[in-house]
Amino acid sequence: MSIAKILLVDDEKPFVETMMKRLKKRDVDVAPAYDGQEALECLGQDSTIEVVIMDIKMPVMGGMEALKAIKSKHPLVEVIMLTGHATVETGIDGMRMGAFDYLMKPCDMEQLIVKVEEAAKHKRQHEQKIMEARVKAITLRRP
Amino acid sequence: MEEKKSSSRDYRSLLKKVVFVIIITAITPTVVVSMFILNEFRASYQAKVYDHMELLARKHKKNIDMFLSEKLMDIGWLARSNRFEELSNSVFLNQKFVELQRAFERTFVDIGVVDHEGRQIAYAGPYDLFGVKYSDTDWFKGAMTKPYFISDVFKGLRGAPHFIITVRHEHQGKPWILRATIDFGEFNNLVEYLRIGKSGFAFILNKNGDFQTEPTSDVNPDELVKVLKGDNALNRPSSIFRHKNQEGKEVLYAITTLKNGEWIMVLQQDVDDAFAELNNAQKIALLIILIGSLGSIATAFIVSNQLIKRISMADEEKQTADKEKEIMSQQVIETGKLASIGELASGIAHEINNPVAIMIEEAGWIEDLLEEEEFKEGENLEEFCRALKQINTQGKRCKEITHKLLSFARKTDSRIAEISINALLEEIIYLSSQRAKYGNTEVRTQLEKNLPPVFASETEMQQVFMNLINNAIDAMEKTGGIITLTSKRVGDNILVIVADNGPGIADANLSRIFDPFYTTKPVGKGTGLGLSICYGIVKKIGGDIQAHSVKGEGTTFEILIPQNTEADVPAVGMKGD
Numbered sequence: 001m002s003i004a005k006i007l008l009v010d011d012e013k014p015f016v017e018t019m020m021k022r023l024k025k026r027d028v029d030v031a032p033a034y035d036g037q038e039a040l041e042c043l044g045q046d047s048t049i050e051v052v053i054m055d056i057k058m059p060v061m062g063g064m065e066a067l068k069a070i071k072s073k074h075p076l077v078e079v080i081m082l083t084g085h086a087t088v089e090t091g092i093d094g095m096r097m098g099a100f101d102y103l104m105k106p107c108d109m110e111q112l113i114v115k116v117e118e119a120a121k122h123k124r125q126h127e128q129k130i131m132e133a134r135v136k137a138i139t140l141r142r143p
Numbered sequence: 144m145e146e147k148k149s150s151s152r153d154y155r156s157l158l159k160k161v162v163f164v165i166i167i168t169a170i171t172p173t174v175v176v177s178m179f180i181l182n183e184f185r186a187s188y189q190a191k192v193y194d195h196m197e198l199l200a201r202k203h204k205k206n207i208d209m210f211l212s213e214k215l216m217d218i219g220w221l222a223r224s225n226r227f228e229e230l231s232n233s234v235f236l237n238q239k240f241v242e243l244q245r246a247f248e249r250t251f252v253d254i255g256v257v258d259h260e261g262r263q264i265a266y267a268g269p270y271d272l273f274g275v276k277y278s279d280t281d282w283f284k285g286a287m288t289k290p291y292f293i294s295d296v297f298k299g300l301r302g303a304p305h306f307i308i309t310v311r312h313e314h315q316g317k318p319w320i321l322r323a324t325i326d327f328g329e330f331n332n333l334v335e336y337l338r339i340g341k342s343g344f345a346f347i348l349n350k351n352g353d354f355q356t357e358p359t360s361d362v363n364p365d366e367l368v369k370v371l372k373g374d375n376a377l378n379r380p381s382s383i384f385r386h387k388n389q390e391g392k393e394v395l396y397a398i399t400t401l402k403n404g405e406w407i408m409v410l411q412q413d414v415d416d417a418f419a420e421l422n423n424a425q426k427i428a429l430l431i432i433l434i435g436s437l438g439s440i441a442t443a444f445i446v447s448n449q450l451i452k453r454i455s456m457a458d459e460e461k462q463t464a465d466k467e468k469e470i471m472s473q474q475v476i477e478t479g480k481l482a483s484i485g486e487l488a489s490g491i492a493h494e495i496n497n498p499v500a501i502m503i504e505e506a507g508w509i510e511d512l513l514e515e516e517e518f519k520e521g522e523n524l525e526e527f528c529r530a531l532k533q534i535n536t537q538g539k540r541c542k543e544i545t546h547k548l549l550s551f552a553r554k555t556d557s558r559i560a561e562i563s564i565n566a567l568l569e570e571i572i573y574l575s576s577q578r579a580k581y582g583n584t585e586v587r588t589q590l591e592k593n594l595p596p597v598f599a600s601e602t603e604m605q606q607v608f609m610n611l612i613n614n615a616i617d618a619m620e621k622t623g624g625i626i627t628l629t630s631k632r633v634g635d636n637i638l639v640i641v642a643d644n645g646p647g648i649a650d651a652n653l654s655r656i657f658d659p660f661y662t663t664k665p666v667g668k669g670t671g672l673g674l675s676i677c678y679g680i681v682k683k684i685g686g687d688i689q690a691h692s693v694k695g696e697g698t699t700f701e702i703l704i705p706q707n708t709e710a711d712v713p714a715v716g717m718k719g720d
Contacts, residue, residue: 012497012500012501014501014504014505015497015500015501015504018501018504018505018507018508019504021508021511022504022507022508022511025511057493084492084493084496084497084500104496104542105496105497105499105500105542106496106499106500106502106503106504106538106539106541106542107500109507
């Protein structure tokens with residue numbers, strides 16, 4: 001079983017393809033997108049996506065802009081920023097805007113898997129809490 | 144050094160020029176005007192002295208002439224108003240003589256009547272001169288030729304200087320003479336009391352240079368007469384001239400002729416005496432000019448010195464300003480360079496990291512594939528694995544390189560702002576709380592309230608305290624411990640103390656901890672730059688940082704932060720390490 005449903009967003013096609021192959025080999029359910037716009041579309045179509053791994057520098061719609069849009073439209077979806085800039089600052093900026101964590105390119109596959117698992121866990125806990133709250137709200141509703 | 148020498152030479156030569164110009168412009172007009180005035184003054188003073196002497200001479204000539212003509216008139220009247228027979232009678236003559244003496248006191252010494260043969264036929268006076276024959280004397284010869292006659296001064300029979308005045312009359316076709324001897328002292332008094340200044344006096348000479356008044360040793364009459372004759376002064380009623388006498392003294396002479404040019408009355412005064420007041424005035428004027436000039440010269444020197452000092456100070460200020468400007472522009476260039484290096488590095492990092500990421504992913508993919516059964520038996524599997532591992536390692540190395548490149552070029556925000564030290568310390572404590580927790584370290588604070596704000600770069604101050612706290616946490620990594628942060632006001636400054644109770648620093652190392660690249664951390668863990676950067680930042684804002692440590696008890700860092708104003712702190716960025 002897949003640890004999570006992932007959307008991998010990067011304009012570097014070979015990177016996406018190879019990464020997908022490797023993730024799939026580890027039984028990770030992963031879908032590709034090549035810019036922010038496309039990522040938003042994918043999320044609109046597929047509500048099972050739990051974690052988005054997204055590059056920051058991309059054409060059409062950059063990572064930061066896409067992050068903002070994702071967090072407003074799909075607040076429960078966790079986003080891990082992938083930066084080629086090798087600076088912590090961009091990662092911190094992303095986290096301030098709601099990203100779960102950041103990774104620097106090139107990244108270690110095992111590290112990536114760990115972060116994805118953490119993100120998925122966080123998302124599920126979050127969903128769980130919301131569900132519990134909703135249940136509480138329903139059960140406590142006055143007749 | 145050489146430049147300094149040559150510029151000081153320039154100032155010296157400028158000083159000389161300025162002094163020269165001021166002196167020339169200040170003194171020249173004074174000297175020229177003063178000389179002109181002095182010259183005019185001398186000329187007019189000289190004219191005044193000459194006029195005065197000439198006037199005196201003329202006045203006295205008039206007096207003497209009047210005296211002589213009066214005496215002539217007296218005896219002329221005596222001769223005219225009495226008959227020859229009466230006058231030839233010594234008793235009668237004596238009566239007249241007594242009357243004369245009564246009227247004129249001692250002016251007349253004696254009187255006598257001399258016949259045409261030169262025999263004194265009647266005499267009244269103190270000497271026994273009755274019957275004396277004068278036919279051979281000069282005066283008799285002269286007297287016989289003129290109706291009125293005045294002789295030169297001579298000693299004659301009585302052996303005392305005197306002169307004779309005569310009137311000539313005729314009796315029965317033969318001339319006779321009434322002669323009177325004039326008292327020499329009386330006559331001499333006419334010129335004796337004539338005094339001018341300290342050295343001026345008067346005397347009378349005849350044409351031959353014989354004294355007609357009391358002789359004086361101050362005068363060489365022969366020489367004077369020679370000069371007068373040479374100057375043709377004897378033919379002029381009066382004249383004035385200067386002459387250097389035999390002693391080399393310059394003397395001023397005012398000359399008038401008496402007795403139709405036979406006598407010369409000389410008024411003489413030393414030039415030094417005559418012009419004493421002029422000389423004094425000149426001396427005073429010269430002294431004033433000299434003092435004025437010295438004053439001008441001194442003023443010129445003082446003013447020029449001050450001027451040159453101001454100029455040199457302004458030049459120095461300009462030079463300093465230029466240097467500062469140069470440093471500033473150098474820094475701007477440097478900053479610009481670093482900024483472009485930063486941008487470039489950022490671009491390069493991105494450009495390199497992306498392909499490197501792909502390469503590593505591809506290598507990872509091959510690695511993944513090699514794990515499949517079909518490849519497991521492969522002859523070169525081990526080699527493949529080694530090569531892939533190497534690709535992975537080198538890829539990560541590329542990442543490290545770009546990371547370092549970026550870190551190196553990263554700019555620190557060195558803008559000076561008003562910051563609260565306590566707020567800054569609390570933020571640092573918050574940021575390092577995670578690390579402290581893992582290191583079993585507790586951070587305690589003793590922050591004095593209401594500390595005044597300081598002016599410094601916030602990021603730089605963060606760097607200082609973060610480095611110190613990180614070092615303390617690192618030092619107590621194994622044992623755990625307590626870090627105490629203290630802030631307090633010390634005079635006008637703020638003192639921050641970062642103390643730990645860790646293992647402390649050995650005395651031998653304590654003196655070197657602020658040296659760049661000095662570290663006691665394991666290889667690869669510390670750069671040895673943290674404390675040296677702290678030192679640089681604190682010193683830059685005019686503060687101080689000191690370390691105290693006791694082995695086994697802990698280390699204390701004391702950071703003194705001055706209460707600068709914004710302008711005091713050089714706004715030069717420090718690069719992060």
